[in-house]
Amino acid sequence: MFKKTMLFVLLSMNFMVNAMSMQGQPAPSFNLQDQDGKIHQLSDYAGKWLVVYFYPKDDTRGCTIEAKAFRDNYATLQSMNTEVLGVSLDDAESHRAFIKKYDLPFNLLVDDNKVMSKDYGVDGGMAFFKYAKRQTFLINPQSMIAKHFEEVDPNTHYDEVYAALTALQKESDHGKKVSKTEPTEVTDTFTVFGDAWEYSDVKSNDIVSVLGNPDTYLTENSIITGRITKVCQKQGCWMILADGESFARVDFNDHAFLIPKDSNGSAEVYGKLIAKELTPEQKAHYESEGAGELPLKSFEIVAYSVKILN
Numbered sequence: 001m002f003k004k005t006m007l008f009v010l011l012s013m014n015f016m017v018n019a020m021s022m023q024g025q026p027a028p029s030f031n032l033q034d035q036d037g038k039i040h041q042l043s044d045y046a047g048k049w050l051v052v053y054f055y056p057k058d059d060t061r062g063c064t065i066e067a068k069a070f071r072d073n074y075a076t077l078q079s080m081n082t083e084v085l086g087v088s089l090d091d092a093e094s095h096r097a098f099i100k101k102y103d104l105p106f107n108l109l110v111d112d113n114k115v116m117s118k119d120y121g122v123d124g125g126m127a128f129f130k131y132a133k134r135q136t137f138l139i140n141p142q143s144m145i146a147k148h149f150e151e152v153d154p155n156t157h158y159d160e161v162y163a164a165l166t167a168l169q170k171e172s173d174h175g176k177k178v179s180k181t182e183p184t185e186v187t188d189t190f191t192v193f194g195d196a197w198e199y200s201d202v203k204s205n206d207i208v209s210v211l212g213n214p215d216t217y218l219t220e221n222s223i224i225t226g227r228i229t230k231v232c233q234k235q236g237c238w239m240i241l242a243d244g245e246s247f248a249r250v251d252f253n254d255h256a257f258l259i260p261k262d263s264n265g266s267a268e269v270y271g272k273l274i275a276k277e278l279t280p281e282q283k284a285h286y287e288s289e290g291a292g293e294l295p296l297k298s299f300e301i302v303a304y305s306v307k308i309l310n
Contacts, residue, residue, distance in 0.1 A: 023148040027052075027139045028119035031281045032087070034107040035095035040085065042143055043285035047235065047255070049082040049169070050139040051161060053152075054122045054132040058090045058098040058108075062134070062154040067104055069158035074105045080165060081141075087111050088132050138164055142255065180257040181236075184305075194257040194305040199223055199270050208246045210273060214299050217273040224248075224269045224301060228308065233290040236261045240291060241269060241301065248273075249291060250301045263308055271303035 027050075029042045042050075053070070055063040070077075070084050077084060084106040090098075095108040109116065111132065117123040122133040134154070138147035138161065147164045149157070185192040207226035210217050217224075226241040236258040239250045250269055252258065277297050278286070286294055 021148045021150060022121065022137065022145050025145050027137065027143050027145050028116075029279050029281045030109075030116045030119065032109040032111055032116055033092065034109055035092050035099055037092065038107075040107065040109060041281045041285060042139075043282060045083055045139070046143060046237075047141045049080065049141060049146075049165060051077065051082060051084045051136065051165075052087060052120075052139060053084070053134075053136040053157075054087045054117060054120065055134050056088065056124075056131040058088060058094045059101065063088075064102065066134075066152070066154035066157055067098070068102055069154070070106065071102065071104050073158055073162065076162070077165075080169065082165060085109055087116060089114060089117070089130060136161065138168070140168065187310075189310055191308045191310065192305060193259050193308070194252060194303065195270070197270070197305055197307050199305075202270065204268060207241050207243045207248060211246050211248065211299060214273055214275075218275070221270060221272050221304070224271070224273070226267065226269075228264050228267050230290050230292060231259060231261050231263050233261055236263075238286075238289075238291075239263065239267075239306075241267060248299055248301050249276075249286065249294065250303050250306070252303050252306070256304075257306075259306060259308070266309040268307040268309070269301055269303045270305040270307075271301050273299050273301055276300040 027042055031039060031041050033039055053066065055066060057063055067086060074084065086106065086108040088108070089111055091112055092110050095110060098104065099108060111117050114123045114130065117132045120137060122135045124133045125131045134152045136149040136152055136157065137145050140146040146168050149160065180194070183191045183193055184196055202223050204223035204225050205217070207224055210224050224241065226243045228239050229242045229247065230240040232238045237252055237255045239259065240247050241250050276299060278294060283294055283296060
């Protein structure tokens with residue numbers, strides 16, 4: 001009886017703030033199953049806005065009000081290129097029952113080991129009374145936390161999310177980078193994507209030399225040459241630059257531009273070499289897009305401009 005009373009008290013509380021805001025930070029990656037056992041990863045939602053809302057318990061009063069509000073407005077959110085994920089410590093069976101009872105159109109993730117809750121700073125409770133605090137994260141298409149709602153009233157929360165999303169998307173449309181799909185310059189001998197190619201005074205170095213002495217290239221931008229061996233087959237938002245056994249993944253400045261998926265041949269890349277440590281989830285995601293076997297620790301090139309030689 002005591003345990004049930006304490007559980008009721010905990011779930012009746014407003015699970016709010018006791019962590020620093022994560023707004024403006026990269027969203028932590030996740031790798032969780034939903035109610036049907038399907039794996040969801042942050043990288044699955046690249047290019048979309050994502051509402052990740054943590055809640056304490058399936059089919060309790062506040063959690064039901066919150067879920068129904070997202071349900072009733074789900075079509076509106078989808079029209080805004082936005083997906084919704086609910087997250088709690090409940091198991092898959094509980095999630096399935098909750099979804100069926102209220103006809104929820106979005107997925108609920110099973111965080112039974114509190115891995116995602118801890119990464120997002122919303123794990124609460126102790127001993128037998130563990131739960132995810134009621135907080136929401138609005139993640140932009142570049143996987144950054146654009147808005148962190150630390151105080152959530154289930155009765156008004158959807159309206160707050162909608163208002164924030166509308167304002168953020170309006171701001172994005174007026175000045176923030178969007179992916180460019182058209183080439184910047186086309187000649188008989190080369191095609192440029194990204195920033196205009198204005199680097200006649202920049203020395204070029206082949207990928208073998210760069211990776212053989214990486215510290216030299218970690219501090220400033222340079223031109224790195226090689227051959228395009230692979231391109232992202234979903235969006236064309238990265239490529240592999242290689243020469244023999246040496247290769248590096250090239251990221252197009254946080255998806256600022258794209259290249260055709262069938263691009264190949266010699267290329268010159270203007271950008272910066274960075275040390276990169278992939279999470280297992282990132283590694284699996286890139287490999288699923290055609291990157292091949294990537295090491296967890298390596299170097300990557302952040303590109304601002306790519307010249308593909310015809």
